[in-house]
Amino acid sequence: EAGVTQFPSHSVIEKGQTVTLRCDPISGHDNLYWYRRVMGKEIKFLLHFVKESKQDESGMPNNRFLAERTGGTYSTLKVQPAELEDSGVYFCASSPEWWAGNTEAFFGQGTRLTVV
Amino acid sequence: KQEVTQIPAALSVPEGENLVLNCSFTDSAIYNLQWFRQDPGKGLTSLLLIQSSQREQTSGRLNASLDKSSGRSTLYIAASQPGDSATYLCAVRLGSSNTGKLIFGQGTTLQVKP
Numbered sequence: 001e002a003g004v005t006q007f008p009s010h011s012v013i014e015k016g017q018t019v020t021l022r023c024d025p026i027s028g029h030d031n032l033y034w035y036r037r038v039m040g041k042e043i044k045f046l047l048h049f050v051k052e053s054k055q056d057e058s059g060m061p062n063n064r065f066l067a068e069r070t071g072g073t074y075s076t077l078k079v080q081p082a083e084l085e086d087s088g089v090y091f092c093a094s095s096p097e098w099w100a101g102n103t104e105a106f107f108g109q110g111t112r113l114t115v116v
Numbered sequence: 117k118q119e120v121t122q123i124p125a126a127l128s129v130p131e132g133e134n135l136v137l138n139c140s141f142t143d144s145a146i147y148n149l150q151w152f153r154q155d156p157g158k159g160l161t162s163l164l165l166i167q168s169s170q171r172e173q174t175s176g177r178l179n180a181s182l183d184k185s186s187g188r189s190t191l192y193i194a195a196s197q198p199g200d201s202a203t204y205l206c207a208v209r210l211g212s213s214n215t216g217k218l219i220f221g222q223g224t225t226l227q228v229k230p
Contacts, residue, residue: 091159
């Protein structure tokens with residue numbers, strides 16, 4: 001069974017440009033999460049999808065970030081326009097149950113974003 | 117507001133030593149607690165998941181304990197090996213909401229010397 005897959009693995013963009021990150025969750029997982037780790041800080045929650053619906057987007061830093069999950073399969077996270085402080089590693093995770101029960105979260109390898 | 121703290125931030129031990137990594141959280145109303153391992157440049161690998169009703173979980177040389185009332189968890193690694201070198205992360209899932217989001221500690225970076 002394929003794990004959580006993220007594309008690209010690395011991205012270097014200039015300030016003001018747009019970047020789109022993609023996450024393919026484990027097949028059949030209703031729950032999809034985005035997290036971010038900026039330099040020197042802990043991993044922080046961004047948002048949670050249940051199927052195609054946003055269950056919790058309380059961690060999204062500002063309106064330059066837009067997440068979508070059309071059809072309840074893969075998800076994209078767009079940053080537009082990118083700022084220097086957006087640099088970090090963006091992780092995606094998925095879990096199987098629609099309710100936040102005692103299920104394990106499986107993480108992708110992350111996308112390292114560098115804004116210069 | 118739930119906060120997760122991991123001590124120590126870094127640890128270096130000789131091969132073969134038994135060691136304990138600590139994780140503490142401020143709000144005992146958690147749903148579960150998960151320990152992860154992260155190798156440099158890699159994603160997070162789940163090691164152990166402890167439900168809020170459980171006291172411990174074991175997998176091979178790893179044993180994780182949970183004391184909800186005191187807000188603590190420990191990850192015990194027996195007979196450490198150089199291949200155990202990585203960053204170990206503790207994360208709690210909140211019990212009061214249905215979002216399922218995890219609150220992470222900053223991690224403990226472990227180096228096991230041959």
